[in-house]
Amino acid sequence: MSDFKARYGPWALVAGASEGLGAAFAAALAARGLNLVLVARREPLLQELAAQLTEQHAIQVEPLAADLADMDVCRTLIASLEQNVGLLVCNAAYSAVGRFQDVGADALQQILAVNTAAPVALARGLTPRLVARGAGGIILMSSLSGNQGSANIATYAASKAFNTVLAEGLWHELGEQGIDVLASCAGAIRTPGYLSAQAGGEAPGILDASAVAEQTLDALGAGPVVVPGTLNKLASFMMRRLLPRRSAVRLMSNNTRELTG
Numbered sequence: 001m002s003d004f005k006a007r008y009g010p011w012a013l014v015a016g017a018s019e020g021l022g023a024a025f026a027a028a029l030a031a032r033g034l035n036l037v038l039v040a041r042r043e044p045l046l047q048e049l050a051a052q053l054t055e056q057h058a059i060q061v062e063p064l065a066a067d068l069a070d071m072d073v074c075r076t077l078i079a080s081l082e083q084n085v086g087l088l089v090c091n092a093a094y095s096a097v098g099r100f101q102d103v104g105a106d107a108l109q110q111i112l113a114v115n116t117a118a119p120v121a122l123a124r125g126l127t128p129r130l131v132a133r134g135a136g137g138i139i140l141m142s143s144l145s146g147n148q149g150s151a152n153i154a155t156y157a158a159s160k161a162f163n164t165v166l167a168e169g170l171w172h173e174l175g176e177q178g179i180d181v182l183a184s185c186a187g188a189i190r191t192p193g194y195l196s197a198q199a200g201g202e203a204p205g206i207l208d209a210s211a212v213a214e215q216t217l218d219a220l221g222a223g224p225v226v227v228p229g230t231l232n233k234l235a236s237f238m239m240r241r242l243l244p245r246r247s248a249v250r251l252m253s254n255n256t257r258e259l260t261g
C-alpha cells in the first residue's frame with residue numbers, strides 16, 4: 001500500500017465533487033488507491049464520475065447528493081458516514097460576482113454557508129474520528145483571491161481568507177494529534193465555474209484542475225499552505241509580502257472588475 005493511502009485512506013470524502021477541481025481531486029485520489037465518498041447536489045454528475053472511476057481503478061465510490069449550504073445536512077452527512085474516512089477535501093464553493101449592492105442578500109448568505117460554515121461543520125464532524133485514528137488529513141480549498149480584498153468578489157474573497165486562516169490554526173492544533181491540515185491557495189484554474197465567469201482571456205499562470213489537485217495532494221503534510229504553480233507562488237509572494245496592502249487590493253481589483261456574474 002502507498003504511504004499516501006496508508007496515512008489518508010482507506011476512504012476520502014470530497015465535498016463539491018461533481019465537476020471542475022472536485023472531480024479532479026476525485027480522479028487523483030482514485031489513482032492513489034483511495035475509495036471515495038463524492039458529495040455535491042447534482043447526482044447524475046456524481047454517478048457518472050463514480051462509474052468512470054470504478055471502471056478505471058480498483059476502488060469503491062459512493063456518490064452522495066447533498067446540499068452543503070444546509071448545516072443540518074452537513075452534520076447528518078458526517079454522523080451517518082459508515083466508511084473509515086481518513087481524508088476530507090472541502091472543495092465546494094459558491095461565488096456571486098458583481099457590485100456589492102447589486103448582489104442579492106441571499107447569494108451573499110449562500111457564499112457564507114457553502115464556503116465557510118460547511119467546511120467548519122464537516123471538519124468539526126470528522127475531527128474526532130481522525131483524532132481517534134491518530135492519522136488523517138483535511139484540505140480546505142482557498143484561493144489567491146483570499147490574500148487581499150477584491151472589488152466585485154469581496155464576500156467570496158473574504159470567504160477564501162477565512163479558509164486559509166482556519167487551515168493555519170487547525171494545522172497547528174490538529175498537527176499535534178497526527179492530522180495534516182492544508183489550505184490550497186489556488187490561482188486561476190480551468191474549470192467550468194472559472195470559464196463561465198471569465199469575460200476576457202485566461203489569466204496568467206492558469207492551471208489545469210488535475211495539476212492543482214496533484215500539487216495540493218503532494219503538499220499534504222507539509223502545510224499549512226500551498227500555492228500551486230510557480231507563477232502563482234511568485235504572484236502570492238508579491239501580493240502578500242512586497243506590495244503595500246492598498247496596492248495589492250487595487251491591483252487585484254483591477255482584474256476582478258473584468259469578471260462577469
Ligand SMILES: NC(=O)c1ccc[n+]([C@@H]2O[C@H](COP(=O)([O-])OP(=O)(O)OC[C@H]3O[C@@H](n4cnc5c(N)ncnc54)[C@H](OP(=O)(O)O)[C@@H]3O)[C@@H](O)[C@H]2O)c1
Binds near residue numbers: 019045066093141186
Ligand atoms: N476555478 C478557479 O479558478 C479557482 C481559483 C481559486 C480557487 N478555487 C477554488 O477551488 C474550488 C473549486 O473550484 P471550481 O472552479 O472547480 O468550482 P465550481 O466549478 O464552481 O464547482 C464547485 C463544486 O462545488 C459544488 N457545490 C456548490 N454549491 C454546493 C452546495 N450548496 N452543496 C454541495 N455542493 C456544492 C458543485 O456541485 P453542485 O453544483 O453539483 O452542487 C461543484 O461540484 C472552490 O473552492 C474554489 O473557490 C477555484
